[in-house]
Amino acid sequence: MSDVTFSDNELMAYADGELAEARASEIDFALVSDTALAERLALFVDTRARMSDAFAPMLDEPVPDALMQNIRKLAEESDAAQNAPEEAESTIVAFRPRAAPPEASRRPFWQMAVAATLALAIGLGAGIRLGDNQPTGGLQIAALSDPYIVSALSEMSSGERRLLDSGSEITIIATFLDEFGAVCREFEYDKPESATLVSVTCYDTEWRVKFAVAAAPANDTAYAPASSLATLDAYLLAIGAGAPLTLEDEAQALAKLAE
Amino acid sequence: MNDRFSQDLIDFLPNLRRFAISLTRSRDLADDLVQITAEKAFAARDRFDPETRLDAWLFRIMRNAWIDMVRRKKTQGTQIDIDDKPDAAIVDGTRVVETSLMLKSARKAMAELPENQREVMMLICVEELSYKAAADILNIPTGTVMSRLSRARMTISEKLGINTPDRRSSAYKGGKRHE
Numbered sequence: 001m002s003d004v005t006f007s008d009n010e011l012m013a014y015a016d017g018e019l020a021e022a023r024a025s026e027i028d029f030a031l032v033s034d035t036a037l038a039e040r041l042a043l044f045v046d047t048r049a050r051m052s053d054a055f056a057p058m059l060d061e062p063v064p065d066a067l068m069q070n071i072r073k074l075a076e077e078s079d080a081a082q083n084a085p086e087e088a089e090s091t092i093v094a095f096r097p098r099a100a101p102p103e104a105s106r107r108p109f110w111q112m113a114v115a116a117t118l119a120l121a122i123g124l125g126a127g128i129r130l131g132d133n134q135p136t137g138g139l140q141i142a143a144l145s146d147p148y149i150v151s152a153l154s155e156m157s158s159g160e161r162r163l164l165d166s167g168s169e170i171t172i173i174a175t176f177l178d179e180f181g182a183v184c185r186e187f188e189y190d191k192p193e194s195a196t197l198v199s200v201t202c203y204d205t206e207w208r209v210k211f212a213v214a215a216a217p218a219n220d221t222a223y224a225p226a227s228s229l230a231t232l233d234a235y236l237l238a239i240g241a242g243a244p245l246t247l248e249d250e251a252q253a254l255a256k257l258a259e
Numbered sequence: 260m261n262d263r264f265s266q267d268l269i270d271f272l273p274n275l276r277r278f279a280i281s282l283t284r285s286r287d288l289a290d291d292l293v294q295i296t297a298e299k300a301f302a303a304r305d306r307f308d309p310e311t312r313l314d315a316w317l318f319r320i321m322r323n324a325w326i327d328m329v330r331r332k333k334t335q336g337t338q339i340d341i342d343d344k345p346d347a348a349i350v351d352g353t354r355v356v357e358t359s360l361m362l363k364s365a366r367k368a369m370a371e372l373p374e375n376q377r378e379v380m381m382l383i384c385v386e387e388l389s390y391k392a393a394a395d396i397l398n399i400p401t402g403t404v405m406s407r408l409s410r411a412r413m414t415i416s417e418k419l420g421i422n423t424p425d426r427r428s429s430a431y432k433g434g435k436r437h438e
Contacts, residue, residue: 009405012412016383018390046421047412048384054365055385058277067290071272071297075265078301159330173330188331237303243323243398244330 015044153185153207154254157247175250178202179240183253198232203257211235264304267313268297274386275317281381282325284370292328296321315388319396322378368418376411379404
């Protein structure tokens with residue numbers, strides 16, 4: 001028997017190769033004579049081994065051709081952009097973080113981002129009409145003039161969907177902090193007979209739209225294809241967006257804004 | 260610059276796909292998730308620090324993408340068990356993979372874990388990442404990683420009957436050391 005006791009956490013860390021060397025050596029030594037200890041350890045070693053074995057064959061599965069082709073294409077495009085940065089300026093690559101001059105660079109950056117995404121939204125031909133009978137249809141959203149949106153942003157949890165009195169529908173996707181700690185919310189805004197807008201707003205004394213893009217055509221009930229959200233992803237990366245908050249953290253963050 | 264990035268990412272696709280299958284519990288959804296992860300990774304490649312581990316970086320992107328996918332698509336209700344479908348390799352006919360009952364029951368035990376325990380088990384016991392790397396990927400403290408990991412193992416050992424006296428003598432070869 002050993003006169004040293006080891007906690008379950010230490011045994012688990014030992015099984016996973018995480019225990020500090022000195023302590024691991026003590027366990028090595030104790031295992032020689034302590035069968036009860038070996039039995040406790042076996043649980044951790046065996047669960048690891050069984051799971052490792054069970055999932056090993058998956059690595060031999062061929063990656064489906066379609067997926068592989070898509071990713072090779074992405075790789076080629078990305079490699080080309082790496083080698084020709086100037087040419088890439090007018091594309092999505094423009095959202096990449098760049099070495100910013102100190103101060104004052106933030107505001108122009110937002111303006112550029114919003115301008116570029118509006119251009120993209122129009123370019124998609126996805127149903128935002130800036131002319132004709134609805135001269136400001138898309139821009140009203142950018143201004144967040146609908147009071148229902150504002151209260152929805154302050155009250156709703158991520159994953160919730162709400163029908164607004166205007167007949168539009170809003171779905172909150174996620175809440176996160178940007179690199180400066182501002183609370184930001186990603187949401188989808190569905191207006192009848194119009195495009196689904198995906199937007200990011202951040203709070204500084206009030207909700208401000210930082211990003212908006214048309215993600216799906218008006219008459220398509222399907223969800224936005226992931227590829228059309230690449231701009232959003234690039235944007236989120238550019239502002240240093242953290243991982244989505246848990247619902248609890250989100251509730252706390254929203255409560256703080258209301259104070 | 261970053262000359263190896265694309266090739267390294269492509270080489271790592273089988274692991275990404277495996278983690279995606281465990282997150283989504285569906286091969287079809289998993290392939291969507293891998294694709295989304297690759298899109299995000301290429302869009303952000305300038306932000307990847309070559310001094311750090313690409314695997315952990317990619318897993319982190321994938322895991323965040325999965326959270327986003329669940330919220331966006333309300334996907335959770337449509338998940339299917341990973342063993343509802345035969346292994347792709349068998350359907351393929353190009354390779355015979357022995358999927359023994361043992362492997363199946365182990366995969367089932369994994370699939371039945373709560374998601375937050377499943378992801379730590381996959382990252383640490385299957386992908387062989389360190390506690391620290393898993394904590395970074397999941398954005399939680401190392402202590403939380405350990406408590407989830409421990410709970411996951413208790414459940415798995417009960418389901419698989421691992422801690423019965425008969426199994427205790429299974430060969431122990433010593434834990435691997437990481438980093």
